Amino acid sequence: MAYKIYKVNEEFKDIVPEEVVELEEKATWGNPKRGVMDLPVTKELLEEHSLCAGCPESAAIRYILASLPNPEDTIIVNSTGCTSLVFPHISLHTVHSLFGNQNSVASGIKRVLEWRFPDKAKDVVVLAGDGATVDIGLDYTLQSFFRQEKITTICFDNEVYANTGGQESGLTPKGHVFKMAPKGKLFDKVPMWQLAIDSGCHYVARLTVSSPKKVERVIKEAIYVARELGPTYIHLYTPCILEIGLNSDDGLDEMRSRDKERFAFFEYKTPHAEEVIAKYKAEGLL
Amino acid sequence: MRMIENKVEKNWAGQRIVSPDYLLFEAPREKHFMTGSEAVKEAVKRASVDASVSYPITPQSEAAHLIGELWAEGYVGVYFRGENEFGVMSEVAGAAMAGARVITTTSGPGTLRAFENFPMWSGTRIPVQLVLMARGVNSPLSIQPDNLEVDFLLDTGCMIWYAENVQELFDMILAGFAVAEQPDVHVPVITAVDGFFVSHTREAIYLPPDDIALPPYAPYKSPMPVIDAEIPPGRFLRDPFVMKSNYISYATHASWQWEVRSAIERSRPYAKHYLKGLTEEFGEKDSEVVFIACGTAASQAKEAVRMLEETEGIKSKVVKLKTIRPFPYEEILEATKNAKYIFIPEFNVVGWLEREVRKALYKKSDAEIIGTPRVAGGMTMPKEIIVREVLEYIK
Numbered sequence: 085m086a087y088k089i090y091k092v093n094e095e096f097k098d099i100v101p102e103e104v105v106e107l108e109e110k111a112t113w114g115n116p117k118r119g120v121m122d123l124p125v126t127k128e129l130l131e132e133h134s135l136c137a138g139c140p141e142s143a144a145i146r147y148i149l150a151s152l153p154n155p156e157d158t159i160i161v162n163s164t165g166c167t168s169l170v171f172p173h174i175s176l177h178t179v180h181s182l183f184g185n186q187n188s189v190a191s192g193i194k195r196v197l198e199w200r201f202p203d204k205a206k207d208v209v210v211l212a213g214d215g216a217t218v219d220i221g222l223d224y225t226l227q228s229f230f231r232q233e234k235i236t237t238i239c240f241d242n243e244v245y246a247n248t249g250g251q252e253s254g255l256t257p258k259g260h261v262f263k264m265a266p267k268g269k270l271f272d273k274v275p276m277w278q279l280a281i282d283s284g285c286h287y288v289a290r291l292t293v294s295s296p297k298k299v300e301r302v303i304k305e306a307i308y309v310a311r312e313l314g315p316t317y318i319h320l321y322t323p324c325i326l327e328i329g330l331n332s333d334d335g336l337d338e339m340r341s342r343d344k345e346r347f348a349f350f351e352y353k354t355p356h357a358e359e360v361i362a363k364y365k366a367e368g369l370l
Numbered sequence: 371m372r373m374i375e376n377k378v379e380k381n382w383a384g385q386r387i388v389s390p391d392y393l394l395f396e397a398p399r400e401k402h403f404m405t406g407s408e409a410v411k412e413a414v415k416r417a418s419v420d421a422s423v424s425y426p427i428t429p430q431s432e433a434a435h436l437i438g439e440l441w442a443e444g445y446v447g448v449y450f451r452g453e454n455e456f457g458v459m460s461e462v463a464g465a466a467m468a469g470a471r472v473i474t475t476t477s478g479p480g481t482l483r484a485f486e487n488f489p490m491w492s493g494t495r496i497p498v499q500l501v502l503m504a505r506g507v508n509s510p511l512s513i514q515p516d517n518l519e520v521d522f523l524l525d526t527g528c529m530i531w532y533a534e535n536v537q538e539l540f541d542m543i544l545a546g547f548a549v550a551e552q553p554d555v556h557v558p559v560i561t562a563v564d565g566f567f568v569s570h571t572r573e574a575i576y577l578p579p580d581d582i583a584l585p586p587y588a589p590y591k592s593p594m595p596v597i598d599a600e601i602p603p604g605r606f607l608r609d610p611f612v613m614k615s616n617y618i619s620y621a622t623h624a625s626w627q628w629e630v631r632s633a634i635e636r637s638r639p640y641a642k643h644y645l646k647g648l649t650e651e652f653g654e655k656d657s658e659v660v661f662i663a664c665g666t667a668a669s670q671a672k673e674a675v676r677m678l679e680e681t682e683g684i685k686s687k688v689v690k691l692k693t694i695r696p697f698p699y700e701e702i703l704e705a706t707k708n709a710k711y712i713f714i715p716e717f718n719v720v721g722w723l724e725r726e727v728r729k730a731l732y733k734k735s736d737a738e739i740i741g742t743p744r745v746a747g748g749m750t751m752p753k754e755i756i757v758r759e760v761l762e763y764i765k
């Protein structure tokens with residue numbers, strides 16, 4: 085198992101930063117049953133983050149990292165945006181290369197890892213904002229679905245280009261006023277979850293990150309289905325509290341209120357995906 | 371040839387693994403007759419290539435699909451058609467990050483569509499090889515040979531080599547991997563040829579046997595961590611410099627860009643070895659009339675050298691550049707010691723090679739530097755035109 089790479093040389097233990105030593109000693113490796121309930125008692129794979137205080141993106145990333153069934157063999161591909169500020173703090177193999185090309189980079193990585201390690205499950209997960217996934221990167225997102233790449237794509241939908249200071253995105257709801265849409269957005273929010281279904285994803289979910297346990301289940305199912313079948317897509321509401329004028333402790337309430345409307349929990353599974361999920365359930369992994 | 375337990379070592383395609391030196395310089399060669407596109411296939415066949423992603427655009431489509439045939443035949447590990455060149459160049463980037471030897475091809479508008487990826491490749495320190503079959507960039511649309519796009523690529527942090535003909539293209543592709551993958555180099559290499567003039571022209575070519583191949587890529591010699599979760603991650607930082615507005619961040623970004631350029635500089639000794647010099651001369655050594663050129667312009671200049679000698683009794687020579695990045699400053703300085711007139715024939719409207727040569731020789735040479743003839747948009751460069759230009763200047 086590749087988690088041996090986190091073993092610190094005994095000779096260097098006194099000079100290696102303590103969080104790196106903790107990774108070896110207190111993180112959960114080699115245990116696919118790990119999950120969000122481990123968060124308070126184990127070492128997290130995210131050291132710190134430089135997002136705004138209370139940004140729901142940070143909660144989402146922590147839940148996702150805690151839920152990965154196979155972190156020691158998981159590669160995460162990112163894009164430009166607020167999330168890219170978090171990436172260098174993640175103690176897994178991560179990539180940031182350009183804005184919008186995340187599903188292309190992930191396709192190249194996944195195909196080569198299958199070629200180089202045919203007998204090993206190496207999970208590739210894409211994690212990017214709504215601008216990256218649906219506007220500038222839509223072509224590459226959908227084309228990776230068409231090609232049936234075995235990757236899990238997670239979109240952090242905050243309904244805005246947050247990192248550049250609050251401009252309208254394709255996922256902004258119609259009528260909402262943001263920069264570059266001074267008269268309000270003129271067209272509907274792009275139904276990305278539906279596009280994912282139509283483009284060949286085997287598992288699709290839409291939810292807010294108000295419930296950590298639900299996030300865990302969805303992440304695990306999506307990753308297992310991607311490993312066995314093909315593309316899976318998760319659409320998360322992670323509101324940009326800064327751009328919609330909320331306080332740092334308001335994120336959870338905002339998500340809970342959207343749980344009842346445009347981010348009401350929605351899930352889609354192909355019959356094949358159902359079989360995969362049933363198999364993993366039978367093994368006690370879900 | 372590497373041996374293990376007295377057994378010949380083979381790659382996944384069953385080819386005997388030999389050293390780059392053996393493949394390039396020692397293996398017996400047989401004469402064939404083929405186009406530049408077919409020569410790409412023959413080179414890739416002997417290069418133990420792990421992955422390639424393709425996209426059609428004239429004049430490189432044939433080379434790109436022939437690599438696909440090699441995949442179907444079991445010589446290439448991973449191959450597919452990408453969605454467009456931006457996607458393709460990101461897909462090959464991902465493939466290289468995951469530890470693969472990667473090759474792809476493009477031309478003209480494809481290069482521009484992909485552009486954001488090239489500095490990303492070099493900054494990521496992946497030794498991707500791009501075979502560039504230069505084609506016009508213009509509106510209205512042109513598919514003809516024209517190498518303006520090479521100008522755009524000069525400062526992307528990629529090595530840029532220029533092959534004159536089908537034979538050189540074959541050898542350069544193999545040498546390209548050998549040089550780009552050196553741990554102290556490890557930057558992308560763009561192997562350029564003129565579209566049609568090389569891609570579509572059938573020429574004599576000498577090929578080593580096809581049951582031998584380069585040693586497979588050794589990903590763990592990379593100066594950057596391979597993204598395969600088999601070695602510790604390299605970007606786990608307490609205080610990352612990404613997008614930070616502080617002096618350390620600025621300094622890191624500045625020094626990394628310098629480092630990429632330094633890596634290209636460090637490629638010089640390897641390129642000299644595997645290309646047998648960064649430049650090549652043709653004609654009378656001490657000539658006062660010197661042509662500096664690359665690619666097809668060098669071929670045409672050689673014809674002009676013959677014609678000048680035969681019809682006018684004027685001695686001249688060609689200094690052919692095989693590498694543009696790194697730029698062969700010393701070689702050019704040495705080769706133009708006796709020059710009075712330096713002509714730079716080019717297949718583009720801007721004269722990027724003239725600009726490069728002027729910069730290299732500024733305050734170091736008294737020769738007159740003349741950026742002519744210059745043709746573009748698919749026009750050819752007959753030797754008569756070159757000779758006429760020379761006579762106009764020197765008489």
Ligand SMILES: Cc1ncc(C[n+]2csc(CCOP(=O)(O)OP(=O)(O)O)c2C)c(N)n1
Pocket residue numbers: 164165166167183212213214215216217240242244245246247248253
């Ligand atoms: C090619 C390119 N165009 C534009 C940008 C500028 N840019 C950087 S981040 C960003 C917004 C990202 O929005 P999103 O993907 O929704 O992520 P968020 O910041 O909202 O989490 C933009 C437009 C860029 N880096 N590259």
Ligand code: SF4
Pocket residue numbers: 134135136139140141166242246247323324325326327
């Ligand atoms: S700008 Fe918005 S999305 Fe970005 S870190 Fe701050 S709250 Fe989060």
Ligand SMILES: [Mg+2]
Pocket residue numbers: 213214215240241242243244245246253
């Ligand atoms: Mg956003």
